[in-house]
Amino acid sequence: MATNSTNNNKRFSIIKQPIFSILNDHIVDYPSPSNINYLWSFGSVAGICLVVQIATGIFLAMHYTPHVDMAFLSVEHIMRDVEGGWLLRYLHANGASMFFIVVYLHMFRGLYYGSFTSPREFLWIIGVVILLLMIITAFIGYVLPWGQMSFWGATVITSLASAIPVVGDHIVTWLWGGFSIDNATLNRFFSLHYLLPFVIAGLAVVHLAALHQYGSGNPLGTSSAVDKINLYPAFYVKDLVIWVAFALFFAFFVYFMPNVLGHTDNYIPANPMNTPPHIVPEWYFLWVYAILRSIPNKLAGVGAIALVFISLLALPFLSTSPIRSSNFKPLQRFFYWLIVADCFLLSWIGQKPVEDPYIIIGQLASVFFFVYFLIIVPSFGKLEDYLIKYSVKK
Structure with missing residues (x-):
């Protein structure tokens, strides 16, 4: 018994050291949902x-x-x-x-x-x-x-x-x-x-x-x-x-x-x-490349690429929905899978020649990408508020 107690004391003394204490707090005893x-x-x-x-x-x-x-x-x-x-x-x-x-x-x-x-x-x-x-x-x-x-x-x-x-x-x-x-x-x-x-x-x-x-x-x-x-x-x-x-x-x-x-x-x-x-670039750039080349004007294309990352950066502030998980929002879940499919479509378009019908498909897919982040996502919160108020009235 005395030996076990001594070993436990040594273990806890090691954990209390600054470096090991940080590691223990963040990768061992870190509380997770x-x-x-x-x-x-x-x-x-x-x-x-x-x-x-x-x-x-x-x-x-x-x-x-x-x-x-x-x-x-x-x-x-x-x-x-x-x-x-x-x-x-x-x-x-x-x-x-x-x-x-x-x-x-x-x-x-x-x-x-x-x-x-x-x-x-x-x-x-x-x-x-x-x-x-x-x-x-x-x-x-x-x-x-x-x-x-x-x-x-x-x-x-x-x-x-x-x-x-x-x-x-x-x-x-x-x-x-x-x-x-x-x-x-x-x-x-x-x-x-x-x-x-x-x-x-x-x-x-x-x-x-x-x-x-x-x-x-x-x-x-x-x-x-x-x-x-x-x-x-x-x-x-x-x-x-x-x-x-x-x-x-x-x-x-x-x-x-x-x-x-x-x-x-x-x-x-x-x-x-x-x-x-x-x-063509590597496959992981293709969705961005498709958006770039869907716009015939070079400056506008560069601006569209900048807008892609601005949209992603602004996403936490554009979202107004009080409900986070798409598990409880069928409409948001539907549009989520549409944006996933849209990214796959853009990646496919990015490796195709710049000719019809790939040009028009790429342009439509690019428009939907921005519509999703700049219009659809901000609208979810307002739509949910309306539905909640409507259900309360009923």
């Missing part, structure tokens, strides 16, 4: 994806050469000559896709259950900023192999800044590091691609701190101040199930279909004299 389901595990999976991307990126950077004459060859050197290089490359390339899949699922879960509403507005805003930085980081990473699609994708996207009045041409010159996409551009992109993941990691810590400050949401959309249990061991088991399933899904692509999520033209060295017939 008892009714959260497996969909709440995608936040931790996103953290795992970020660690994988940073770790593999550091090792890849040891062998990569950011020079227009050597970049493509250095990537091939990593694949063919570096011990385990092929695995690092495929983990990093497919890891970007996995990261976006998990983050999109995480955000759509928040959208369905109203996790962006008070008091979690700041939590949602930080999440949108992280998504924006992920898109920028993934785009400049897509340029680094210096294949055909890398070069021409960078040419198309960076030239969009020229549409900005007065300062547009100066921004393009700064991005390029000169008057064309060349070695200075590649060096700039490599430096930013190495830096931004650490910025994302810092914001992820802020995101996690805000989550623990305001608490997790739950499927009922009710207050999470009551009926809580410790994160460990109940929710670690749920998280572990998702982690294992995700690892198997990730491994399937890495080992059996490593190139299916990329573009074949990127295995051709960049050639400024040969424009590909159809320039």
Whole structure:
């Protein structure tokens, strides 16, 4: 008995140390709503994806050469000559896709259950900023192999800044590091691609701190101040199930279909004299790209992309519904699945040629995207208030 008492005293003395106390409070004894389901595990999976991307990126950077004459060859050197290089490359390339899949699922879960509403507005805003930085980081990473699609994708996207009045041409010159996409551009992109993941990691810590400050949401959309249990061991088991399933899904692509999520033209060295017939970004950009090209005016297209993220950032303030979860709102649930389908439709349109009927379909899908966030979401609260008052009168 005395021995057990001594061991328990040692355990509690360790927990009381500052670092271990923080870890214990936030990942062991952290109180969580008892009714959260497996969909709440995608936040931790996103953290795992970020660690994988940073770790593999550091090792890849040891062998990569950011020079227009050597970049493509250095990537091939990593694949063919570096011990385990092929695995690092495929983990990093497919890891970007996995990261976006998990983050999109995480955000759509928040959208369905109203996790962006008070008091979690700041939590949602930080999440949108992280998504924006992920898109920028993934785009400049897509340029680094210096294949055909890398070069021409960078040419198309960076030239969009020229549409900005007065300062547009100066921004393009700064991005390029000169008057064309060349070695200075590649060096700039490599430096930013190495830096931004650490910025994302810092914001992820802020995101996690805000989550623990305001608490997790739950499927009922009710207050999470009551009926809580410790994160460990109940929710670690749920998280572990998702982690294992995700690892198997990730491994399937890495080992059996490593190139299916990329573009074949990127295995051709960049050639400024040969424009590909159809320039497309990676799949996780396609919904944004479809909105951009649905508008014939370049400046208006850039403005539409800015409006996409403004709409997402403003979502907590646009929503006026007192009921958070879509489980209790059939109409909102119907429009929620419409916006999910709309995003899939935009992604499909983004990879199609710029011709009819894809142009008109893309324009209609783009209009609905903004209608949903700027008109339909703000209208839910007013409609629900009216229905409540009408039912009370009856």
